[in-house]
Amino acid sequence: MxxxxxxxxxxxxxxxxxxxxxxxxxxxxxxxxxxxxxxxxxxxxxxxxxxxxxxxxxxxxxxxxxxxxxxxxxxxxxxxxxxxxxxxxxxxxxxxxxxxxxxxxxxxxxxxxxxxxxxxxxLPRGGVEGESVWDEPATVRTVETRRIPDAAVPSAAKTHNYLNGILARAELRGTDADEALVRDLDGTVAEGATSNLWFVRDGALYTPTTDGPVLPGITRAIVRELAAEADLRVHEGAYAVGDVRAADEAFLTNRTWELRPIGALDGHAIGGGPITDRLSRLYDERVERTCYE
The missing domain is CATH 3.30.470.10 (Aminotransferase class 4, branched-chain amino acid transferase, N-terminal domain)
Known part of the structure; x- marks a missing residue:
C-alpha cells in the first residue's frame, strides 16, 4: 500500500x-x-x-x-x-x-x-534487518494525571475508554515531551500513557509491578522472558519517580515502539545503554525467528 x-x-x-x-x-x-x-x-x-x-x-x-x-x-x-x-x-x-x-x-x-x-x-520491517518506528529516544515528563485505581476500572482490561491516557498526554502540550509518566494515587510510578516502564540500576532491571494499576503489556512480558533467558535479574515492585531519574538506563515498551530508550525524564538525562541494547537485539532476533524465517 x-x-x-x-x-x-x-x-x-x-x-x-x-x-x-x-x-x-x-x-x-x-x-x-x-x-x-x-x-x-x-x-x-x-x-x-x-x-x-x-x-x-x-x-x-x-x-x-x-x-x-x-x-x-x-x-x-x-x-x-x-x-x-x-x-x-x-x-x-x-x-x-x-x-x-x-x-x-x-x-x-x-x-x-x-x-x-x-x-x-x-510500518517498517522489523527483526534484525528492520528499523525502528521512532526517530529519537523518548522525552518523558511526569504528569499530575493519576492512573485510575484497579478497584474502579480493571487495569488489565484494554478498553476503548482511554480518557486517562488522553488527559495525561494533554498535559504534555507546550513541552518537548512525547510520553507521559503516570503515577498511582499514592505517587508511585505506574506506566506511560501508552507504554510500560523499565529502568536499569547496577546491572539489574526494574519495572512497576502489575499488582498496581498497570496494564500487563505483551511486549513487557516478552522482555521479561528475554531478560530471564539472558540471566538478567528482574525486580517488580513499587518505585518513586526519583528511582527512575537516578537510573543507569531506562526504556519504554509497547507493541509499536518495541523497546524505546528514555532520553530524558523531567529534564534529567538518562538514555539507553548496554542492557537496553542487548534486550533490543534479543527482541529483534525473536521477531526474526518467529516471523521472517
Missing amino acids: TDTDSPLYHVDGELVPADEATVSVDDRGFRYGDAAFETCRAYGGTIFAWDAHVDRLERTCEALSLDHGLSAADLRARIDETLAANDLEDAYVRLSITRGVQPGKLAPRPEVDPTVVVYVKP
Missing part, C-alpha cells in the same frame, strides 16, 4: 474504504467506550504473539461481561483479510470489538450483536 492508496478497513465482516467505514452513533463503543481492543504488529505477514493477544482480549471481554461469541480463528481471518486487501506484510494492526447497538441505557444487555473493526497501517 502506498501513501496515496485509500486503505481498506474490515467492518462487521466487510472490507470497506476508510472514508466509508462507519459504526452507528448508538453503538456502545461510541457512547460509553464499552469495547475491547488489541494493538498488534504484523511482521512479514505474521501477527507476532497472536496467542497472547487473544488471551488478553478474552480477559478484557470477561472483565466487561462482553460475550461476543467470536472465535480466535474468525478474528484472525478478519485480520489476515485486511492485511491482504491492503497488500501489507509489515503493519500496525488494531482489532476492536464493541458491545454493539443496544437501547440507550447504561446497563448492558447480556445478548450481544458485536461490532468488529480491523484497521491496519504500514
